[in-house]
Amino acid sequence: MSDRKIVVVTDSSAHIPAEARGGISIPVIPLWLIWDGEQYRDGVDIDPSSFYRRLRQSKSLPTSSQPTPQEFVEFFQQAAVGADTIVAVMVSSRISATYTNATLARDMLPDLDIRVVDTLNASMGQGFVVLAAARAAAAGKAPEAVIAAAEEMKTRVQFLFAVDTLEYLHRGGRIGNARRLLGTALQIKPLLEWKDGIIQPLSQVRTKRKALRRMLEVAEQRLEGRRMEEAVLLDVDKPDEGDSVAEQVRDRFNPSSLYRSTVSPVVGTNAGPGSIGLVFYAEK
Numbered sequence: 001m002s003d004r005k006i007v008v009v010t011d012s013s014a015h016i017p018a019e020a021r022g023g024i025s026i027p028v029i030p031l032w033l034i035w036d037g038e039q040y041r042d043g044v045d046i047d048p049s050s051f052y053r054r055l056r057q058s059k060s061l062p063t064s065s066q067p068t069p070q071e072f073v074e075f076f077q078q079a080a081v082g083a084d085t086i087v088a089v090m091v092s093s094r095i096s097a098t099y100t101n102a103t104l105a106r107d108m109l110p111d112l113d114i115r116v117v118d119t120l121n122a123s124m125g126q127g128f129v130v131l132a133a134a135r136a137a138a139a140g141k142a143p144e145a146v147i148a149a150a151e152e153m154k155t156r157v158q159f160l161f162a163v164d165t166l167e168y169l170h171r172g173g174r175i176g177n178a179r180r181l182l183g184t185a186l187q188i189k190p191l192l193e194w195k196d197g198i199i200q201p202l203s204q205v206r207t208k209r210k211a212l213r214r215m216l217e218v219a220e221q222r223l224e225g226r227r228m229e230e231a232v233l234l235d236v237d238k239p240d241e242g243d244s245v246a247e248q249v250r251d252r253f254n255p256s257s258l259y260r261s262t263v264s265p266v267v268g269t270n271a272g273p274g275s276i277g278l279v280f281y282a283e284k
Contacts, residue, residue, distance in 0.1 A: 002142040007083040008134040009075070011067070011098050012042040013091040014127040015264040017232065020257070024134045029075045031098065031266045035062035042266040051265035052237040055273065064266040066098040072105030076114055085113040085143045089130045089150055093118045094197035115143060117150045120197035123267050124232045124279040125159035156281040158222050159194040160202070161234070162211035164274030166190065191215055208274075212245055215278055216252060223282050228255035231280035234263055237273040245276055255280065 010016075012030040030041035033051075035058075040046040042064070055062075067075070079086050088106075093099035099118045106114040117133070119126040132153035136146045189211040191203040202218060205211045219228075233249055235242025239262075246260055263271060271277075 001140040002145075004084040004143065005082060006085045006087060006137040006141075006143055006146055007079050008087045008089060008130065008137050008146065009079050010089045010126070010130045011091055012044075012264050013096070013098070013122050013267055014089075014130050015043065015048075015123060015261065015267065016127040016130060017259045017261045020127070020131060020230070020232070020259050021134075024131075024138050026130060026134050027075070027079050029067050029072065031067060031096075031264075032065040033062050033265050033269065034065060036060055040265070042264050046265050048262045048265060048268065051268060052273065055237070055268075062265075062269050064269055066096050066101055069101045069104040069108065072102050073108055076105055076109055076112060080112050085115065087115045087117065087133050087137065087143065087146050087150070089117045089119055089126070089133050091122050091126055092120045092194075092197040094120065095122065095199075113143070115147055117147065118197075119150075119154060121154070121157065121159060121194050123159070123263050123277065124234060124261065125157055125194045127232070128157045128230065128279065128281060129153045153281065157279065158219065158281065159277065159279045160191065160215045160218055161193070161271070161275055161277030162189060162191050162208060162215055163272055164189065164208065165272055167272060191218070193218075212276060215276075216245075216248060219249075219253070219278060219280065223253070226282040228253040228280050229283045230257045230259075231255040231278065232259040232261055234261055234275075234277035234279065236263055236268050236271050236275040238276060241274075242276060245278070249278065253280075256283075 009027045033040040090099040119129040133150040136149035188204045189208045191211045233246035
C-alpha cells in the first residue's frame with residue numbers, strides 16, 4: 001500500500017460509462033468540437049444525444065481538436081489539489097496531439113508529479129486502460145504500480161468495430177491503414193480494429209450483418225478459450241442495433257461485466273453514424 005494520493009485523469013475520448021467507473025472519480029479534460037464556426041467542449045457543451053440529433057440534420061460535418069498545453073496546465077493544477085501524483089491516461093498519440101500537449105504541460109509544471117500514459121487506443125479501448133489505472137490507484141498502489149496496471153491493460157484490450165462507411169474516418173484523417181479499402185468503400189462494410197495506435201482493416205464483407213457476425217467470430221478467436229472478463233458494446237447513433245449485438249455478446253461469451261454505451265461526440269465525428277464496436281479483454 002502507498003500513502004501517496006494518486007489521481008488518474010483522462011480526456012473525453014474515453015467516454016467511460018458511469019457503471020464501469022463504479023464510483024471512482026476520474027477527472028476528464030474535454031477535447032474540442034468545431035462546427036459551423038462554433039467551438040464546443042466535448043461532452044460538456046454538447047452531449048452525444050444532442051450531437052447526433054444535430055448531425056442527422058446538418059449539411060456540414062464538424063471537426064475536432066485537442067486541448068492546448070495551457071488548457072492542460074490549468075487542468076493538471078486543478079487535479080493536483082489534494083493529490084501527490086497525477087497519472088494522465090490519454091488517447092492514442094498516433095491519431096491526436098492530445099498526448100503531446102499533455103506532456104508539454106507536464107514539463108511546464110516541474111513542481112508537480114505528473115505521469116502521462118499513451119494508450120495507443122481510443123474510446124473504451126482507451127477507457128479500459130484508464131480504469132485499470134484508476135482501480136489500482138483506488139486500491140492504494142504506488143505510482144509505478146498504477147502505471148504498470150495501465151501498461152498491462154494496453155496489451156490485453158481488444159477493440160473491434162464495423163462502420164457503415166469509411167467516409168467519416170477518411171475526412172477526419174483517422175483512417176490509418178484502412179485507407180487501402182477506400183477504393184471499394186461503396187461496396188463493402190469493413191470490419192476494423194485498433195492496433196498499434198491506429199485503425200487497421202480486418203475484413204471486407206458485403207453487408208453490415210455479416211460484418212457484425214464476423215466481429216463476434218474474431219472476438220472468439222482472440223479469447224483463445226478464455227472467458228471474456230469485461231466488455232462494452234458501443235454504438236454510434238444506432239441504439240437498437242447496439243442492444244441486439246450486446247445480447248449476442250452476452251449469450252455467446254457470458255462476460256463478467258458487459259456495459260452498453262455510445263461514444264463521445266468527438267469520436268462519433270470520426271467514426272460516423274451506424275458504427276458498432278466491441279471492446280473487451282480476456283481473463284488472465
